[in-house]
Structure formats: structure tokens, C-alpha cells
Amino acid sequence: MTSSGTNHAPGPASMEGESSASAAWELLLPAASAPARGRGRALQSALREAVRSGRLAAGTRLPASRELAADLGVSRGLVTEAYEQLTAESYLRSGRGAGTWVSGTVRPAARTVRDLSPRAPGARVDFRPGTPDLALFPRSAWAAAHRTVLDRLPHSALGYPDPRGLPELRVALASLLARRRGVVADPERVVVCSGVAQATTLLGFVLRGRGATTVGTEDPGSPEHASLFASTGLTTIGLPLDDEGLAVGPLVRSGVRAVVTTPAHQFPTGIAYSADRRAALLDWARATSGVIMEDDYDGDFRYDRAPVGALQGLDPEHVVYTGSVSKSLAPGLRLGWLIAPASMTDEIVARKRTMDLGNPSVDQAVLADFVAGGAYDRQLRRCQRAYRERRDAMTEALATHFPGTEVSGISAGLHIIARLPERFGPQDELLRRAAAADIALRPLSDCAATGADRADSGDGTDDGSVRLVLGYAHLAPTAVEAGVRLLAEAVRRGRAGRA
Ligand SMILES: Cc1ncc(COP(=O)(O)O)c(C=O)c1O
Incomplete structure (x- = not known):
């Protein structure tokens, strides 16, 4: 970049009048080196994308067409054409004799910020253990x-x-x-x-x-x-x-x-x-x-x-x-x-x-x-009452929808272990069915040490039964019941399909 003077990227909040033609026009260079036949179109779409993404903020002044053409090593006609086209599309606007600016008409697309929290919303029913009822906070x-x-x-x-x-x-x-x-x-x-x-x-x-x-x-x-x-x-x-x-x-x-x-x-x-x-x-x-x-x-x-x-x-x-x-x-x-x-x-x-x-x-x-x-003791008492009720809802729902299931670890905590009879397995199939029905589960085998890091012991699934670590505390009793019923339906559909 030469003729544009200093060479920093346009600030996201550059204001009309404050910003100059000193943007980092490098972002247009790949388009400028596109094959001659498509170069004009490539230049236009690179400019368009730069405005849409917010890299060229509203109010940024574009270099004069002659300067930009020289910087990019393209003909001035291509740059003029690109400016005209984007002005027609409202991405740019030009003041009489005063240059070309990024208009404020096109709002940059909101940037997607990923949520990598382990419980990003998603599953219809989430039985994975580990979370209390956050509504009781x-x-x-x-x-x-x-x-x-x-x-x-x-x-x-x-x-x-x-x-x-x-x-x-x-x-x-x-x-x-x-x-x-x-x-x-x-x-x-x-x-x-x-x-x-x-x-x-x-x-x-x-x-x-x-x-x-x-x-x-x-x-x-x-x-x-x-x-x-x-x-x-x-x-x-x-x-x-x-x-x-x-x-x-x-x-x-x-x-x-x-x-x-x-x-x-x-x-x-x-x-x-x-x-x-x-x-x-x-x-x-x-x-x-x-x-x-x-x-x-x-x-x-x-x-x-x-x-x-x-x-x-x-x-x-x-x-x-x-x-x-x-x-x-x-x-x-x-x-x-x-x-x-x-x-x-x-x-x-x-x-x-x-x-x-x-x-x-x-x-x-x-x-x-x-x-x-x-207040902390009061909170513990309140949670204890709520979680006992949910624990009961979980054991009852399992008895109704998965008869023959053995539950353990139920007298404390926020989750139980459910060992489903063999007929509801095999485990991979059950987990696939649950995932297809948007039900998040954690099998006991996920908690087993792996490979060389393991002294001995089995992972709890070798007898053909499926063992699940079912968290219940974060779900209202009705949601526990409904979730177990949905899981049973999903498993039943799978068995019917196999038959
Ligand atoms: C065995 C165990 N320890 C501790 C925790 C809690 O960790 P922290 O206190 O860092 O939130 C969990 C959370 O689920 C857990 O399962």
C-alpha cells in the first residue's frame, strides 16, 4: 500500500469525517489477482463482503478510484465500476466530488459467538448428571x-x-x-x-x-x-x-x-x-x-x-x-x-x-x-425437599416405563444409576435411539478409566445390561416422568424396527 498513506485497518466504530482513506485494502488483493475475466465481479463481491462482515465499518472513506486501482494493480475502470455497483446496492454512497463512503444502510451480520459451555441448550431432555436446578438459585x-x-x-x-x-x-x-x-x-x-x-x-x-x-x-x-x-x-x-x-x-x-x-x-x-x-x-x-x-x-x-x-x-x-x-x-x-x-x-x-x-x-x-x-442452610433445605421429590419421580417413572430396572445410589445426591434389563439394550443401540429422539444420556461406561490407565475392573456393561447415570435434580418431577416416557418410546420404536 502506498498512495493511501498509513496502512491500518478501519476501526469498527470509525465515524464519518473521522475515518480516512487509509484502510487496509489488502483485503481486496485476492480479488485483484483473480483471472482477468472475473476480476471485476470478484472485486465487487470482496468489497460487499467487507461491508457485510463489518470489516469496513459504516463511515469509512474509500480511496479515490485512481489510488485504489494503483494499489491493487487493476484498471481504474474496474474500481469505478465496483464503486458504482455497490453504491447502487446501497453498500456505498458517494458525495458529490467528496469521495466514496461506506454507507450505514447495510448492517454488518452479527458475529456468531460460540457457546462452548457443556450444557449449551439443545437436547429436548437432558438426563446427564452434574447440574442442580438453576431455577432454585x-x-x-x-x-x-x-x-x-x-x-x-x-x-x-x-x-x-x-x-x-x-x-x-x-x-x-x-x-x-x-x-x-x-x-x-x-x-x-x-x-x-x-x-x-x-x-x-x-x-x-x-x-x-x-x-x-x-x-x-x-x-x-x-x-x-x-x-x-x-x-x-x-x-x-x-x-x-x-x-x-x-x-x-x-x-x-x-x-x-x-x-x-x-x-x-x-x-x-x-x-x-x-x-x-x-x-x-x-x-x-x-x-x-x-x-x-x-x-x-x-x-x-x-x-x-x-x-x-x-x-x-x-x-x-x-x-x-x-x-x-x-x-x-x-x-x-x-x-x-x-x-x-x-x-x-x-x-x-x-x-x-x-x-x-x-x-x-x-x-x-x-x-x-x-x-x-x-440463608445457605435454608437453600440446602429447599433443594433437599425438591430433589427428594424428583428422585422419587425418577424411580417411579423407571418402574413404570422400564419395568425390571434396578436402581442404585438413590439415597443421596443428584443422580441415580439405572441398570436396565438386557431386553432394552444393547447399549449402543439405546444411545443411538435416545440421540435420535434428542435425549441426552450418560452411560456408566463413560465414567470408566480407559486403556492403560486402568488397574482392573469392568465398565459395568459386560453383563449385557445397560447402565445409565441419570441426573434428575435439574428437572421438575413432571419433566422427569415425561423424559423417561419419551426415552421408553424411543427404545420401543427401535425394537419394533428391528423386529
Ligand atoms: C465428582 C464431581 N466432583 C466435583 C464436581 C464439581 O466441580 P466444581 O466444584 O468445580 O464445579 C462435579 C461436578 O459435576 C463432580 O461430578
Whole structure:
């Protein structure tokens, strides 16, 4: 580009009179080098596209035809023709003797911004587990707490926070978790973080820094555990479960010195670890100087069994306790906590500091207010009532539409495991049918460790039955019933088709 002077792209908001003919006309170069016969048309469509896409903003002045022709190495007639044609189409306008401008008549097409959230709207029925009912988020109470907090917080509280979290939140969480979950919680060792996900990553980096290379995960388990640890440079090995929890023999044989567990309500099977198994795991940790990460992701929701306290309460020096508001309030808040053993606290806090300098302080203050003022307990009670009803709706709908189905893991949490009789399978076929009916499902086999990362154990489908991890908490009871009915119809159509 020569004659147009400076050579930067037209700004998106360039205003008439402010913009000059100094646009990045390189965007027309490919058209200018099109074969001679189609060059005029190519030039016109490149200009048109540049206006439509917003790359040439309304008000941008185009170079004089002679200058542009020289810059592009085409005949002036082609440029004049292109200007005339686009003026006729209202993309451009020309002032008498004052040059040619991009008109404001054609609105640039809205740019498509992709939504890569795991639950982008789509499926007609979504039974995948992991999300609470976001409609139960206590908007008014949260907004009121927000107002209170903003009125109360001194300006200094808006500075960089303690990377462990606001003291008031750590105190509130320590007391909440001690009371509700039996956790031994010293506020000095509470680290507020962005969910269990960040707690996992923090621990992963610290373990890696100490020389660990491998972490044990439950198999089946949450695929997130493996991928989060992998992001810190650790490999994971899936360790099998039995009906009391993580099997100790394979854990010992694996040689790992750290393992992640979900003892209150194993994800996904729903087992509550037995007292013996808890004791055996802690013995293993003491004997090997091992670390157990306890992911208490939905420990607050139980329906017809006595509360099972946190493993951490039995041995806070060998357990890193983690939890979040993702099930009780909303995952989008990205607020969680970690309670570190004394021997790891400094390293974990140092990691948290270098990772993000701490969580947003206003959100923390709101949560502190919410917990300390009792609104958090009220929210848990409200959710507990709603989810029990939905759990019942799910088990009833399965009994009606998929007779013979065995359900397990139903006394707590936000999902159940449904083992459908063989006649509803095979699994691939059922999943295809569900997808065709726009029903999103997660089979248990999705939660199995894969290939070389696997100690032993099956994926739960080898007996020919189909096992599904069915989330129900985010669906109203009527939606649960309707969804299961739709699934049954889809499966029935498939079987009829096969017959
Ligand atoms: C096993 C398990 N742990 C933890 C979480 C929550 O992670 P976070 O607290 O980062 O939202 C989930 C979410 O679905 C989960 O399934």
C-alpha cells in the first residue's frame, strides 16, 4: 500500500469525517489477482463482503478510484465500476466530488459467538448428571446479600485479597463444614477456590512439585478428576471399587501415594463408603504417608439415610477436603473450598497465589454473608425437599416405563444409576435411539478409566445390561416422568424396527 498513506485497518466504530482513506485494502488483493475475466465481479463481491462482515465499518472513506486501482494493480475502470455497483446496492454512497463512503444502510451480520459451555441448550431432555436446578438459585436473597455487602465493605476490601480467601468467608465455611459435614476446619487452612476443579488442580501441582508422577482415581469415577490432574503433569490410574468403596488391595498394589475419592456418595455409583473402608483407607494413608483427596461434591444432599460425615474429620492430616457451591447454589458461581493438611497448606496457598491471586472478593463476601446469616442452610433445605421429590419421580417413572430396572445410589445426591434389563439394550443401540429422539444420556461406561490407565475392573456393561447415570435434580418431577416416557418410546420404536 502506498498512495493511501498509513496502512491500518478501519476501526469498527470509525465515524464519518473521522475515518480516512487509509484502510487496509489488502483485503481486496485476492480479488485483484483473480483471472482477468472475473476480476471485476470478484472485486465487487470482496468489497460487499467487507461491508457485510463489518470489516469496513459504516463511515469509512474509500480511496479515490485512481489510488485504489494503483494499489491493487487493476484498471481504474474496474474500481469505478465496483464503486458504482455497490453504491447502487446501497453498500456505498458517494458525495458529490467528496469521495466514496461506506454507507450505514447495510448492517454488518452479527458475529456468531460460540457457546462452548457443556450444557449449551439443545437436547429436548437432558438426563446427564452434574447440574442442580438453576431455577432454585435464590436470586432475591443473593441480590439482597450483594447489596448489604456492597454497602458494608470498606474500599480496602476491594484490593487484592488474601489468596486463601476473605477471613470472614473462611470462618463462615469452617463453622458450616464442621457443623454439617463433621470436617475439622481451621479457618487458617481453608483455601477458597474456583470449585473442586481448581482445588484438584492446586493439589495436582503441589503433588507434582513434590515429585509425584501418578494419582489414583476411582474407576468408575469422574472423568474430570483424570483430566484435571493430567493438566498438572500427573498421570492417573483408575482403581476399582467394590460395594464398600475404593478397593484397598489394588490401591496398595498400584504404588500410588495419592488418591482421589468421593466417599459420601461415590461418583457415579452412589455408594457411601463403609466405616471399615474409610478406616482402611486412612490406614493406607498413614502407612505410606499418602494423601487422600476427598471430593465432597454433593455430600449435603441425602434423603433416606443418616448423614455420613466427611472422611477428613477422621484424619485431617492425611485428607485434603474439597467442596463447592456448584450443587447447592450454582456451578456458574465458581466458588469452592479446600481444607489442607498442615503439612501442605503453605504449598497450596503459594500455588493459589501464583494461579490467580485469589477469588473475587465481592462474591466471597456475599457467600460469607449468605452462610453466616443462615440463608445457605435454608437453600440446602429447599433443594433437599425438591430433589427428594424428583428422585422419587425418577424411580417411579423407571418402574413404570422400564419395568425390571434396578436402581442404585438413590439415597443421596443428584443422580441415580439405572441398570436396565438386557431386553432394552444393547447399549449402543439405546444411545443411538435416545440421540435420535434428542435425549441426552450418560452411560456408566463413560465414567470408566480407559486403556492403560486402568488397574482392573469392568465398565459395568459386560453383563449385557445397560447402565445409565441419570441426573434428575435439574428437572421438575413432571419433566422427569415425561423424559423417561419419551426415552421408553424411543427404545420401543427401535425394537419394533428391528423386529
Ligand atoms: C465428582 C464431581 N466432583 C466435583 C464436581 C464439581 O466441580 P466444581 O466444584 O468445580 O464445579 C462435579 C461436578 O459435576 C463432580 O461430578
